[in-house]
Amino acid sequence: MELEKRQPKIFQEFKQILKAGRLSHAYLFSGDFASFEMAILLAQSRFCENPADGLPCGKCRSCRLIAANDFSDVKVVEPVGQFIKTETIRTLLREFSSSGFEGESQVFIIRDADKMHVNAANSLLKFIEEPQSDSYIILLTQDESRILPTIKSRTQIFHFPKNISYLISRLEQAGLLKNQAEVLADLAKDWTQAEDFAQNSRVLDLLKACERFVSCLFKSKDLAFLEAARLARSAIDKSEQEWAFHILTFLLSKRYEKKEALNYLEAVYQAKRMWLSNVNFQNALEYMVIK
Protein backbone atom coordinates (compact mmCIF):
# COMPACT_ATOMS: atom_id res chain seq x y z
CA MET A 1 0.00 0.00 0.00
CA GLU A 2 1.41 3.37 -1.07
CA LEU A 3 0.08 5.11 2.07
CA GLU A 4 2.30 2.88 4.18
CA LYS A 5 5.36 4.24 2.32
CA ARG A 6 4.18 7.84 2.38
CA GLN A 7 3.59 7.96 6.14
CA PRO A 8 5.21 4.81 7.57
CA LYS A 9 5.21 5.88 11.21
CA ILE A 10 1.62 7.11 11.33
CA PHE A 11 0.48 4.10 9.34
CA GLN A 12 2.01 1.75 11.93
CA GLU A 13 0.36 3.68 14.75
CA PHE A 14 -3.07 3.47 13.18
CA LYS A 15 -2.52 -0.16 12.30
CA GLN A 16 -2.09 -0.85 16.02
CA ILE A 17 -5.06 1.34 16.94
CA LEU A 18 -7.33 -0.44 14.44
CA LYS A 19 -6.10 -3.87 15.45
CA ALA A 20 -6.86 -3.07 19.09
CA GLY A 21 -10.22 -1.49 18.17
CA ARG A 22 -9.28 1.76 19.87
CA LEU A 23 -10.16 4.33 17.20
CA SER A 24 -11.03 7.68 18.80
CA HIS A 25 -14.08 9.70 17.85
CA ALA A 26 -12.25 12.86 16.85
CA TYR A 27 -8.92 13.48 15.12
CA LEU A 28 -7.12 16.50 13.79
CA PHE A 29 -4.66 15.73 10.98
CA SER A 30 -2.19 18.56 10.58
CA GLY A 31 -0.15 18.81 7.37
CA ASP A 32 -1.40 17.47 4.08
CA PHE A 33 1.09 14.82 3.06
CA ALA A 34 -1.20 11.77 2.66
CA SER A 35 -3.51 12.90 5.48
CA PHE A 36 -6.61 12.62 3.30
CA GLU A 37 -5.64 9.07 2.25
CA MET A 38 -5.28 8.18 5.92
CA ALA A 39 -8.71 9.66 6.70
CA ILE A 40 -10.24 7.58 3.89
CA LEU A 41 -8.51 4.46 5.18
CA LEU A 42 -9.96 5.05 8.65
CA ALA A 43 -13.41 5.58 7.17
CA GLN A 44 -13.06 2.36 5.17
CA SER A 45 -12.04 0.52 8.32
CA ARG A 46 -15.53 1.22 9.75
CA PHE A 47 -17.40 -0.32 6.82
CA CYS A 48 -15.07 -2.82 5.11
CA GLU A 49 -16.67 -6.19 4.40
CA ASN A 50 -13.36 -8.09 4.64
CA PRO A 51 -11.09 -6.33 7.11
CA ALA A 52 -7.84 -8.01 8.16
CA ASP A 53 -6.74 -7.19 11.71
CA GLY A 54 -8.85 -4.03 11.53
CA LEU A 55 -7.29 -2.84 8.26
CA PRO A 56 -9.75 -2.38 5.37
CA CYS A 57 -9.28 -4.47 2.23
CA GLY A 58 -9.63 -1.50 -0.15
CA LYS A 59 -11.38 -3.76 -2.68
CA CYS A 60 -14.87 -4.56 -1.41
CA ARG A 61 -17.92 -2.58 -2.48
CA SER A 62 -17.92 -0.37 0.65
CA CYS A 63 -14.19 0.40 0.38
CA ARG A 64 -14.55 1.34 -3.29
CA LEU A 65 -17.61 3.52 -2.74
CA ILE A 66 -15.87 5.34 0.10
CA ALA A 67 -12.77 5.92 -2.03
CA ALA A 68 -15.05 7.33 -4.74
CA ASN A 69 -16.79 9.61 -2.20
CA ASP A 70 -20.08 7.91 -2.95
CA PHE A 71 -20.97 6.28 0.37
CA SER A 72 -23.88 7.71 2.35
CA ASP A 73 -22.43 7.25 5.84
CA VAL A 74 -19.10 8.88 5.00
CA LYS A 75 -19.30 12.61 4.32
CA VAL A 76 -16.39 14.61 2.96
CA VAL A 77 -16.66 18.38 3.28
CA GLU A 78 -14.39 20.79 1.44
CA PRO A 79 -14.35 24.57 1.19
CA VAL A 80 -16.24 26.19 -1.64
CA GLY A 81 -14.00 29.08 -2.61
CA GLN A 82 -12.27 30.33 0.50
CA PHE A 83 -14.74 29.11 3.12
CA ILE A 84 -16.69 26.20 4.50
CA LYS A 85 -20.17 27.55 5.07
CA THR A 86 -21.66 27.22 8.53
CA GLU A 87 -24.89 26.01 6.95
CA THR A 88 -23.04 23.14 5.22
CA ILE A 89 -21.77 21.89 8.56
CA ARG A 90 -25.13 22.31 10.31
CA THR A 91 -27.02 20.50 7.56
CA LEU A 92 -24.62 17.60 7.66
CA LEU A 93 -24.77 17.33 11.42
CA ARG A 94 -28.56 17.26 11.24
CA GLU A 95 -28.49 14.57 8.58
CA PHE A 96 -26.04 12.60 10.64
CA SER A 97 -28.00 12.67 13.86
CA SER A 98 -31.24 11.71 12.12
CA SER A 99 -30.06 9.11 9.63
CA GLY A 100 -27.74 6.92 11.68
CA PHE A 101 -29.26 3.63 12.60
CA GLU A 102 -28.35 2.48 16.03
CA GLY A 103 -24.98 0.81 16.08
CA GLU A 104 -24.11 1.96 12.59
CA SER A 105 -21.02 4.00 11.95
CA GLN A 106 -20.87 7.46 10.47
CA VAL A 107 -17.71 9.26 9.46
CA PHE A 108 -17.32 12.94 8.86
CA ILE A 109 -14.16 14.18 7.10
CA ILE A 110 -13.58 17.92 6.84
CA ARG A 111 -10.77 19.09 4.57
CA ASP A 112 -9.17 22.50 5.16
CA ALA A 113 -11.00 22.67 8.47
CA ASP A 114 -9.24 26.00 9.21
CA LYS A 115 -11.57 27.51 6.59
CA MET A 116 -14.64 26.95 8.75
CA HIS A 117 -16.33 29.97 10.24
CA VAL A 118 -16.17 30.08 14.03
CA ASN A 119 -19.93 29.35 14.18
CA ALA A 120 -19.45 26.20 12.15
CA ALA A 121 -16.59 25.16 14.41
CA ASN A 122 -18.78 25.71 17.45
CA SER A 123 -21.54 23.54 15.99
CA LEU A 124 -18.97 20.81 15.56
CA LEU A 125 -17.80 21.10 19.15
CA LYS A 126 -21.06 19.69 20.44
CA PHE A 127 -20.73 16.77 18.05
CA ILE A 128 -17.17 16.15 19.22
CA GLU A 129 -18.02 16.42 22.89
CA GLU A 130 -21.04 14.13 22.77
CA PRO A 131 -20.16 11.56 20.16
CA GLN A 132 -22.86 9.14 19.21
CA SER A 133 -21.87 5.59 19.83
CA ASP A 134 -20.16 4.98 16.54
CA SER A 135 -19.59 8.33 14.88
CA TYR A 136 -16.20 9.68 13.93
CA ILE A 137 -14.91 13.02 12.82
CA ILE A 138 -11.59 13.70 11.12
CA LEU A 139 -10.50 17.29 10.60
CA LEU A 140 -7.74 18.05 8.12
CA THR A 141 -5.70 21.23 8.04
CA GLN A 142 -2.55 22.65 6.53
CA ASP A 143 -2.55 25.44 9.09
CA GLU A 144 -3.02 24.11 12.58
CA SER A 145 -2.55 27.58 14.09
CA ARG A 146 -5.92 28.60 12.63
CA ILE A 147 -7.87 25.82 14.33
CA LEU A 148 -9.80 26.90 17.44
CA PRO A 149 -8.07 25.87 20.67
CA THR A 150 -11.37 24.40 21.90
CA ILE A 151 -11.36 22.04 18.89
CA LYS A 152 -7.69 21.17 19.27
CA SER A 153 -8.04 20.30 22.93
CA ARG A 154 -10.86 17.87 22.15
CA THR A 155 -9.23 16.02 19.27
CA GLN A 156 -6.23 13.75 18.96
CA ILE A 157 -3.67 15.48 16.81
CA PHE A 158 -1.47 13.71 14.28
CA HIS A 159 1.17 15.48 12.19
CA PHE A 160 1.65 14.51 8.54
CA PRO A 161 5.06 15.89 7.56
CA LYS A 162 6.29 15.92 3.99
CA ASN A 163 8.23 12.69 3.41
CA ILE A 164 11.33 13.83 1.53
CA SER A 165 12.96 10.41 1.21
CA TYR A 166 9.76 8.99 -0.28
CA LEU A 167 9.70 11.80 -2.87
CA ILE A 168 13.39 11.27 -3.67
CA SER A 169 12.83 7.58 -4.31
CA ARG A 170 9.81 8.31 -6.52
CA LEU A 171 11.85 10.83 -8.53
CA GLU A 172 14.74 8.40 -8.90
CA GLN A 173 12.30 5.78 -10.13
CA ALA A 174 11.13 8.37 -12.67
CA GLY A 175 14.69 8.45 -14.01
CA LEU A 176 16.26 11.43 -12.26
CA LEU A 177 19.78 11.47 -10.86
CA LYS A 178 20.05 11.49 -7.10
CA ASN A 179 21.17 15.12 -6.81
CA GLN A 180 18.35 16.29 -9.12
CA ALA A 181 15.87 14.17 -7.20
CA GLU A 182 16.96 15.79 -3.93
CA VAL A 183 16.36 19.31 -5.23
CA LEU A 184 12.98 18.55 -6.78
CA ALA A 185 11.83 16.59 -3.71
CA ASP A 186 12.54 19.72 -1.70
CA LEU A 187 10.62 21.85 -4.21
CA ALA A 188 7.55 19.64 -4.67
CA LYS A 189 4.70 19.74 -2.18
CA ASP A 190 3.61 16.17 -2.88
CA TRP A 191 4.23 13.16 -5.13
CA THR A 192 1.87 14.37 -7.85
CA GLN A 193 3.80 17.59 -8.23
CA ALA A 194 7.14 15.74 -7.94
CA GLU A 195 6.13 13.49 -10.84
CA ASP A 196 4.97 16.47 -12.88
CA PHE A 197 8.39 18.05 -12.32
CA ALA A 198 10.16 14.87 -13.41
CA GLN A 199 8.25 14.95 -16.73
CA ASN A 200 8.70 18.66 -17.29
CA SER A 201 11.76 19.55 -19.36
CA ARG A 202 11.41 23.23 -18.46
CA VAL A 203 11.80 22.42 -14.77
CA LEU A 204 14.84 20.24 -15.48
CA ASP A 205 16.40 23.06 -17.57
CA LEU A 206 15.67 25.50 -14.78
CA LEU A 207 17.38 23.19 -12.31
CA LYS A 208 20.49 22.97 -14.51
CA ALA A 209 20.57 26.75 -14.95
CA CYS A 210 20.37 27.21 -11.17
CA GLU A 211 23.21 24.71 -10.66
CA ARG A 212 25.41 26.56 -13.16
CA PHE A 213 24.59 29.92 -11.59
CA VAL A 214 25.47 28.71 -8.09
CA SER A 215 28.75 27.14 -9.15
CA CYS A 216 29.71 30.38 -10.97
CA LEU A 217 28.93 32.41 -7.85
CA PHE A 218 31.81 30.63 -6.14
CA LYS A 219 34.16 31.02 -9.10
CA SER A 220 33.87 34.38 -10.80
CA LYS A 221 31.49 37.32 -10.60
CA ASP A 222 31.79 37.95 -14.35
CA LEU A 223 30.71 34.43 -15.16
CA ALA A 224 27.92 34.65 -12.58
CA PHE A 225 26.61 37.76 -14.36
CA LEU A 226 26.41 35.88 -17.64
CA GLU A 227 24.72 32.95 -15.94
CA ALA A 228 22.20 35.28 -14.29
CA ALA A 229 21.05 36.31 -17.76
CA ARG A 230 20.81 32.67 -18.86
CA LEU A 231 18.92 31.71 -15.73
CA ALA A 232 16.50 34.59 -16.33
CA ARG A 233 15.81 33.12 -19.79
CA SER A 234 15.01 29.73 -18.21
CA ALA A 235 12.55 31.23 -15.74
CA ILE A 236 10.01 33.16 -17.76
CA ASP A 237 6.90 33.25 -15.64
CA LYS A 238 6.36 34.06 -11.97
CA SER A 239 5.96 30.48 -10.81
CA GLU A 240 9.20 29.41 -12.51
CA GLN A 241 10.97 32.37 -10.94
CA GLU A 242 9.65 31.41 -7.52
CA TRP A 243 10.90 27.84 -8.08
CA ALA A 244 14.28 29.28 -9.07
CA PHE A 245 14.57 31.11 -5.74
CA HIS A 246 13.59 27.96 -3.91
CA ILE A 247 16.15 25.86 -5.82
CA LEU A 248 18.91 28.46 -5.33
CA THR A 249 18.26 28.49 -1.59
CA PHE A 250 18.42 24.69 -1.46
CA LEU A 251 21.64 24.49 -3.52
CA LEU A 252 23.35 27.20 -1.46
CA SER A 253 22.41 25.59 1.83
CA LYS A 254 24.02 22.36 0.58
CA ARG A 255 27.30 24.24 0.14
CA TYR A 256 27.18 25.36 3.69
CA GLU A 257 30.81 24.47 4.33
CA LYS A 258 31.94 27.28 1.98
CA LYS A 259 32.18 30.51 3.88
CA GLU A 260 30.57 32.64 1.14
CA ALA A 261 27.52 30.38 1.13
CA LEU A 262 26.00 32.07 4.13
CA ASN A 263 26.37 35.51 2.51
CA TYR A 264 24.80 34.24 -0.68
CA LEU A 265 21.92 32.69 1.27
CA GLU A 266 21.28 36.09 2.82
CA ALA A 267 21.56 37.65 -0.65
CA VAL A 268 19.09 35.21 -2.25
CA TYR A 269 16.64 36.00 0.53
CA GLN A 270 17.04 39.75 -0.14
CA ALA A 271 16.82 39.20 -3.89
CA LYS A 272 13.55 37.31 -3.45
CA ARG A 273 12.12 40.14 -1.37
CA MET A 274 13.09 42.63 -4.07
CA TRP A 275 11.48 40.40 -6.68
CA LEU A 276 8.31 40.13 -4.57
CA SER A 277 8.16 43.93 -4.53
CA ASN A 278 8.27 43.87 -8.35
CA VAL A 279 11.97 44.19 -9.13
CA ASN A 280 12.68 42.37 -12.39
CA PHE A 281 13.91 38.78 -11.87
CA GLN A 282 17.22 39.23 -13.70
CA ASN A 283 17.99 42.43 -11.80
CA ALA A 284 17.30 40.66 -8.53
CA LEU A 285 19.77 37.90 -9.52
CA GLU A 286 22.39 40.48 -10.51
CA TYR A 287 21.96 42.11 -7.15
CA MET A 288 22.86 38.73 -5.62
CA VAL A 289 26.11 38.64 -7.59
CA ILE A 290 27.15 42.18 -6.62
CA LYS A 291 26.32 41.55 -3.00
Ligand SMILES: [Zn+2]
Ligand atom coordinates in the same frame (compact mmCIF):
# COMPACT_ATOMS: atom_id res chain seq x y z
ZN1 LIG B 1 -13.06 -3.51 2.15
